[in-house]
Amino acid sequence: MTIKDNEVAELSxxxxxxxxxxxxxxxxxxxxxxxxxxxxxxxxQPIRRTAAFLAGHGHVVxxxxxxxxxxxxxxxLGYDQAGADxxxxxxxxxxxxxxxxxxxxxxxxxxxxxxxTGRLGVVGICIGGHLSFRTAAKNPxxxxxxxxxxxxxxxxxxxxxxxxxxxxxxxxxxxxxxFWGRQDPHVPxxxxxKVYNALCEANxxxxxxxFNGQHAFLRDEGHxxxxxxxxxxxxxxxxxxxxxxxxxxxxxxPTAPAESKH
Numbered sequence: 001m002t003i004k005d006n007e008v009a010e011l012s013x014x015x016x017x018x019x020x021x022x023x024x025x026x027x028x029x030x031x032x033x034x035x036x037x038x039x040x041x042x043x044x045q046p047i048r049r050t051a052a053f054l055a056g057h058g059h060v061v062x063x064x065x066x067x068x069x070x071x072x073x074x075x076x077l078g079y080d081q082a083g084a085d086x087x088x089x090x091x092x093x094x095x096x097x098x099x100x101x102x103x104x105x106x107x108x109x110x111x112x113x114x115x116x117t118g119r120l121g122v123v124g125i126c127i128g129g130h131l132s133f134r135t136a137a138k139n140p141x142x143x144x145x146x147x148x149x150x151x152x153x154x155x156x157x158x159x160x161x162x163x164x165x166x167x168x169x170x171x172x173x174x175x176x177x178x179f180w181g182r183q184d185p186h187v188p189x190x191x192x193x194k195v196y197n198a199l200c201e202a203n204x205x206x207x208x209x210x211f212n213g214q215h216a217f218l219r220d221e222g223h224x225x226x227x228x229x230x231x232x233x234x235x236x237x238x239x240x241x242x243x244x245x246x247x248x249x250x251x252x253x254p255t256a257p258a259e260s261k262h
Contacts, residue, residue: 002026003055005048010073011064011109014101018068021048023055024115032119032245033110034059035103035135037128039219040087041077042067046219047125054123057238058247060116062106066131069098079222091127091152096159103135107142119143119245121174123237125218126151126186129178130158130165136176137168144244146177146237148218149184154191166195169202176206177240179233181213209236 007022021043025031034054038047043063051061065073067090077083103122110116121144124132129150136145156163176199180192192210199206211217217226218233 001056001058003052005052005055009109011105013068013098013105015069015095015098017073018102018105019065019073020106020109021051021063021065022113023048023051023061023063025055025058025060029249030115030117031058031060031248032121032241033107033113033116034061034120034241034245035106035110035122035132036061036063037122037124037131037135038063038066039126039128039216040091041079041083042071042075042087044076044079044221046221049220050123050125050218053234054237054241057242059121059241059245060110060113062110064102064106066099066102066127067094068102069094087127091158092160094159095161096163097161099131099134099159100138103131104139107135107139111141117246117248121145121241121245123241124148124150126216127158133172133176133178134165134168136174137165137171140171140173143174144177144240145172145174146179146240148179148233149181149187149215150178150195151186154187154194166198169198169204172202172204172206174205175240175244176204177236178206178208179236180208180210181215181217182210183213184215186215207240209233 122132123146125148129147214224216224
């Protein structure tokens with residue numbers, strides 16, 4: 001399915017205007033909506049390719065610039081030490097009301113989008129996995145949430161105003177799909193156990209997958225990329241999204257009338 005990938009919008013949030021990038025199928029019709037939360041580096045080329053992948057499989061995808069309060073619109077941090085340092089500093093500066101306001105504004109854009117069915121899911125990578133988890137907990141209209149190696153949930157260390165994400169696990173109404181790498185130093189075994197136990201205690205509908213993989217195994221840039229593992233997880237992501245959100249109301253192409261033979 002071919003896509004449109006050059007749309008942007010500016011949304012009002014409690015902490016100021018936020019640019020989002022919109023990817024969607026070119027074919028007419030309505031499709032389920034997905035918010036894709038990036039890594040700390042914002043809307044990089046690997047994130048754009050992930051958004052295109054989701055859009056090409058029949059979704060309207062919105063990718064917010066999560067550091068809009070601190071960086072100019074369009075800012076992309078580098079996959080280097082300077083970019084990592086900046087992104088890690090900003091995740092401590094951002095307020096929870098900003099995180100939650102950004103999520104709600106992105107979901108509302110999808111609900112109102114003329115090409116969206118209004119059925120909503122979220123997908124996130126790294127800090128974005130944390131935001132995907134949190135969005136599902138804070139917004140009962142989210143029916144499917146996918147989290148790739150979600151950082152900081154186990155530490156409760158996101159935001160300078162205190163992080164209550166794990167305590168909100170009991171409020172998740174949709175289905176949750178979580179992917180982890182056992183060789184990921186950012187979320188060690190004890191951290192993963194803490195998140196897993198909280199989900200079990202809260203009786204959340206979730207599926208949990210741990211692999212022999214490093215942090216950023218999904219990112220198709222850099223030495224930690226694992227193409228086979230990434231594909232496996234992408235297919236499971238699509239299965240959940242299609243099963244929980246449906247596949248839209250794509251019109252059936254008209255069939256040309258058969259020619260009469262004399």
